[in-house]
Amino acid sequence: MDRVGERVRRQIELVEEQTGSMDPKVNFHLIIVQTELERVRFLVRSLLRARLAKIDAHPHHHHLMHPHPLSPSELAYLRSHLSLLSTHFATSFLSSFPEPLRKLDERGGAGGSGSGSTDMVQGPDLDQAVFVRVLEDVGTLRVSGTDVRMELRRGDVWVARWSAVREAVLGGRAELI
Template sequence: MNIDNDVIPGLFADPTQLPKESDLQELLRLWQNERHAPEILPSNGELLSRVLDQIRRQSDDANALRRDANLSEEEHYMTMLVQTEVERVKFIIRSYIRTRLFKIEQFARHMTNDPEIQARLSQAELTHARRYTALVEKQFTTSVLGHLPDTQRGLDDDVPTLPNMVTEPDKDRPVFIHARQACGPVQLPDGSGFEIANDSIHLMRYHTIEQLLARGEVELV
């Protein structure tokens, strides 16, 4: 059997091409940005679906090859490489989903109060955020708020001298960025403008580069 020609189309001889490079690079950037951003970023369900479909096909193809009694040692080795790459991509997807789930539960009430943030979530994520918020509020009411005067039972109280009861992302947090293209100028805390050169790396506060990240001009590292 010729592993390059006789297998089901889509099984790459080079395991680094699994799934197709453009989708894999986009997934890696999506994962990396999500891990380093203090807030939740827009989901990309279409990309995840494509990658999951691709690795599912690759797993099926590799398993079919391993059952072939005429499989050579070299072909067996290549199928093992493909399966290893499949597991690596699965790890990235699981880590990406866990990161988003952590943020959803950390900022659930803030998200459910902000339509702009809700638009970044998948339907399943939004449903989870609403259910999680309801459970937390029920627990707070039962254990604490229900025993306070009516005027002090709200979770949305904004008292200048006290911390906000609704946890929000810290957009003042510094993040490392890598410029994918020349961009700027961005306004620095002292009011001056700063041009970001292509392929340069900088440490800046998140709110300073938030829009550049949204446009894909920079990535977090």
């Protein structure tokens, strides 16, 4: 984001420097640059809104992830959001529950450390479709629960289930786009 922001700032400075020109070709070029800058700013705002929506949808899941895939400002937002959510729930209804049932981040069931059998932390849908760019040859991946096989080669762009490409993305051999 910093890199994109810096490039947008440089383009804005360029537009401001050339605004006084009376040359029709330069003015037309400036209109195109300004339109493109607005498009980029819209895309950046949309991306940030989408990331915040994902944090809002599953705050406890993202808080318990180690290492955090969030930027420092997103992590600060997550902590603030969790604090507000916990305070709201505690004053609304959790204070009337018995102490063992008040934890919102308890991992119950198999593999959890909680005393209950219900997992209070909901994560995102792992079978949701994502866009992936392959950075280096991965080979053939099989999509679990189907007969679908994907040959992931460097430079390919795929729409695939997150569960199928997760290891390649986490291993740095592919990236989400």
